[in-house]
Amino acid sequence: MIFGISLSADVPVRQASLRQHNLRLVLGQVALVSPQSRADIAAATGLTRATVSTLVDDLVSGRLLREVSPAPRSGAGRPGVGLVLNDADGPAGLGLEINVDYLAACVLDLAGAVRHREIQPGDRRGVDPATVLASAAALASRAVLAAEDQGLTIVGTAVAVPGLVSPDGTIRLAPNLGWRDVDASGFTPGPLTVENEANLAALGELHHGSPGSADFLYVSGEIGIGAGIVLHGSLFRGARGWSGELGHVAVHPDGPACRCGAHGCLEQYAGQEALLSSGASAVSPGASVADLVSAAERGDPATLARLSTAADALGVTIAGVINLLDVDTVVLGGIYAPLTPWLRPGIEAQIADRVLTAAWSPVRVRPAGLGSNAAVVGAAGAVIRAVHEEPAAWLVPASPGKA
């Protein structure tokens, strides 16, 4: 549970909690705009310069902040020393992604910069989970070494998987991997979080993608269709962590049967298989998304028609979501990102038609800024975000020799 909100309501508050809160406040301010003096921070947060000084001292000796020599000069007066997130020898987050057609790893430093990345393509459908997890573990240990080479310390790991995950780290159901009740909680050393791929991708988009709204629906087109829901700037995981199963929302209740047992699910109209493998078209069976894009660019009528059908189905479903949740932005991720030019018109038309408030408050539809990296980056970001959320817990005790 790396995503839990920590400041919750029904717990007593002592002076120490106060300090924790203000430590986070200062760290967050530095994360917001980067070289910043203690005085700047004081002005921006409303804390006193004195308080900021003591807080910054803690954060610097705890290896979360770093001083940089000259702050950008302005007028007269003593120059302030700049403060930045410690991306030199501080903590770092490790993100992993287990997907149907690739494994990926990614290391982010405290400032959110990608410091290492490795992608291992290969179809994992039907492969023994233990084998796949072993490959992922190997990927992870290479990433840890790479981080150490750069002076960074991995303080946690998050894994993105295309399926439903229990709070204890068990993968309850990953239909497209063919997995069911796989325990992924301890396959790598250190604290580990297992989380749905679309959720982490949404987080990645929120914190590391193009800056946009704090309320959006991230639609992840992979073999299946998932969604990550960001409400008021934080991920909504549902009562049991199983939100976002957009692919199995009904478009036509009496439509074709779906693998899930129901009829007319969105996945039947806009899933990767529906887009790639059906009917006669310029795109041959077994083709890739890149082929689809080029066929669309050529203007192939059958391809365009199929994309239009998918866009309509997506649009109907998304319009329903907007009527329900009132998000103001829809982010198209996964395979939908490169297909945005052909999907957007149909989606926007359905929104205009079906969303009650569309007339006076527009909804943006845009492609994901991070492309296919959204989930790994989101996973690593979730780890460093935990540090940002509770810096007091991550202050490394000053070694007496060095201080």
Next chain:
Amino acid sequence: MIFGISLSADVPVRQASLRQHNLRLVLGQVALVSPQSRADIAAATGLTRATVSTLVDDLVSGRLLREVSPAPRSGAGRPGVGLVLNDADGPAGLGLEINVDYLAACVLDLAGAVRHREIQPGDRRGVDPATVLASAAALASRAVLAAEDQGLTIVGTAVAVPGLVSPDGTIRLAPNLGWRDVDASGFTPGPLTVENEANLAALGELHHGSPGSADFLYVSGEIGIGAGIVLHGSLFRGARGWSGELGHVAVHPDGPACRCGAHGCLEQYAGQEALLSSGASAVSPGASVADLVSAAERGDPATLARLSTAADALGVTIAGVINLLDVDTVVLGGIYAPLTPWLRPGIEAQIADRVLTAAWSPVRVRPAGLGSNAAVVGAAGAVIRAVHEEPAAWLVPASPGKA
């Protein structure tokens, strides 16, 4: 904005904030279990008895708590004095509801008990908004008098309306009243909140109805169909406050045209008009919901068929919502509450069929505990809830003569 979360993250925290937090903690503890001694509170919250004493002193002299003579005895030792929410001469909340076929007012004391209620039936469709607001204002002033007679002081008012409300209190659109851009912000003295009827009903159900889940979908069947979404125990209002337009989610995208301009909206299948006025049946046009219930109880085939159709449509839509949001409870409110016996089977069948996680985590479907009072009670409850959330702001200064 009576519902805002006050403890937010990017604000400095001083000792005073600490006190505010702990005041709320103590008040909340008393609200949780009622006659409770200072020592009990200390044990339950983790605060020191000393601290609890000073906090309770503030709350008592500020008229939010009241001491009751003998706490329930147990063994030996000095008996603790019981503390209860001040429902004798404390603050109270006024809730109003403007609906298509009735106006209502309701006063709740700090303990959440209904101390006054008035309902004024009568069809308001097409009536001039100013006239309706004047009636509501009259209702409100009678409620204020009734409260004063009982020693209570109204500290705020919330109004439930069947429509979309802007943050500034303007009713942007209330289709079934025929209102558009009506300013309802100042029609009664004192602080006023205007809010969607389904949202307030959901809040009412959450805090004053049958205790249940903290994540649920409240489906409000009135002339239109609205929904209130409660996530992690708090109301989700959407990016702009316009969440919950369930009635215009598509069931059959190519279905019959809806007033809203789209096609196949849920309202066409399960709205009050669809249930009451269509086709030949034992229920004559212009009938009421009570007629519908008695026809269903008689087993009238046409009525049962129509209810079954409505249940299927509701079920498809609700299943989509659950796939998306992973709520574990669905509350049927408004006209659906008395119809639950006939609606539930169809809804549950669709959920079982279409919700991915239904197999291993059941979804409860139940009628609203408050019936048609949910919205007014929720409105009044929202006001007293604001006091609970930020007691420091509501401590009445001790009058020197009385203290």
Next chain:
DNA sequence: TCAAATAATTCAACCGTTAAACAAATCGTG
């Protein structure tokens, strides 16, 4: 009547923030 037990209050100590004074570092100007 007295000891045991529990409730509530008092008081010195602690901790984090504040405000104001002070020290440090730079620029502008003569």
Next chain:
DNA sequence: CACGATTTGTTTAACGGTTGAATTATTTGA
């Protein structure tokens, strides 16, 4: 090159809120 102006960062006394131990208050049971 010196000096005032200016801004940064640290120091120090004071303040507010919580804590823990001691004290007082109130009841039960022997």
